[in-house]
Amino acid sequence: MAATISEVLLELQADPPVLVKDKKGQVGNQKTKYADLVQVNEVVLSRLNKLGVIYSCTPTLDDEGKFVLAYELEHVESKTSKTGRYPLKLADNPMQMGSAITYARRYVLLAITGIAAEDEDDDGHGAAGHRTAQRQQRPQPAPTGQPTTQRAQRPTTTPPPLPGESADGITQPQQGLLHKLLTDIGKGERDAGLGYISAVLRREITTTKDLTKADAKQVIDHLQDDLKKQEQPA
Structure with missing residues (x-):
C-alpha cells in the first residue's frame, strides 16, 4: 500500500486508466470530442479513492482577490497532499461560469494525476468562453516553371467616411x-469665418459641419484666390 501522495501517483501512472472522448462539443466553428467530468470521476476519481486519496476543489477568492479554483489531492492516511489554484474568469452569464468551473475541475484532476484522454484535450476553450482563431492560409509558392498566381488588386473604391463625416459632407x-x-x-475667429463662408456661398452658414464637399472646395478655392491677391505687390 502506498504511503504518500507521490507513491499513490506513481502507482496510478504505472497503470493509467483509459478515458474515451465520447462527448461532442464545439470550439468556435470547429467540432470537438472530449471526456466529460462524469467519466473522469468514474474512471480516475474512483481509482484514487481506492488508493486512499481524495480530491477536493472549491471556487473561491485568493488572498489577492482573484477568482480561482482551489484544489487539493490528499492521501488520507499520510496526510500528504498536492495543492494549487487554477485561475477562473468571472462572467455575468451563470451557465458560462458553470461550464468554466466544470472544465477547471476536470482539467485540474487530469493535469495533477497525469492522466490523458485518447488525444489532446482542447474543448476547454469553449467552456472558458474563448474562441479559436482561424489560421490564415499562407499562399504556397508555385512549382518551378509554372506561372505564379496574380496578386490581388487593391480596392479602388473610395474609403468610407471617417466618424462624424457623411458620405457627401466636408x-x-x-x-x-x-x-x-x-x-x-485674417478670418480665424468663428463669426468672421462663418460670415466669409456665407458670403462666398450666398447663404447663411452657422457651422462648417453643414458644408458639403463641393461647398468646402468652393470656399477653399475662393480663399486661395484671395490669399494670392493679398500676396501680390501693390
Missing part, C-alpha cells in the same frame, strides 16, 4: 485646410 482634411486658410486671411 472631410476632415478639408476642415483643417479651411480653418488654416481662414486664419491666414
Whole structure:
C-alpha cells in the first residue's frame, strides 16, 4: 500500500486508466470530442479513492482577490497532499461560469494525476468562453516553371467616411485646410469665418459641419484666390 501522495501517483501512472472522448462539443466553428467530468470521476476519481486519496476543489477568492479554483489531492492516511489554484474568469452569464468551473475541475484532476484522454484535450476553450482563431492560409509558392498566381488588386473604391463625416459632407482634411486658410486671411475667429463662408456661398452658414464637399472646395478655392491677391505687390 502506498504511503504518500507521490507513491499513490506513481502507482496510478504505472497503470493509467483509459478515458474515451465520447462527448461532442464545439470550439468556435470547429467540432470537438472530449471526456466529460462524469467519466473522469468514474474512471480516475474512483481509482484514487481506492488508493486512499481524495480530491477536493472549491471556487473561491485568493488572498489577492482573484477568482480561482482551489484544489487539493490528499492521501488520507499520510496526510500528504498536492495543492494549487487554477485561475477562473468571472462572467455575468451563470451557465458560462458553470461550464468554466466544470472544465477547471476536470482539467485540474487530469493535469495533477497525469492522466490523458485518447488525444489532446482542447474543448476547454469553449467552456472558458474563448474562441479559436482561424489560421490564415499562407499562399504556397508555385512549382518551378509554372506561372505564379496574380496578386490581388487593391480596392479602388473610395474609403468610407471617417466618424462624424457623411458620405457627401466636408472631410476632415478639408476642415483643417479651411480653418488654416481662414486664419491666414485674417478670418480665424468663428463669426468672421462663418460670415466669409456665407458670403462666398450666398447663404447663411452657422457651422462648417453643414458644408458639403463641393461647398468646402468652393470656399477653399475662393480663399486661395484671395490669399494670392493679398500676396501680390501693390
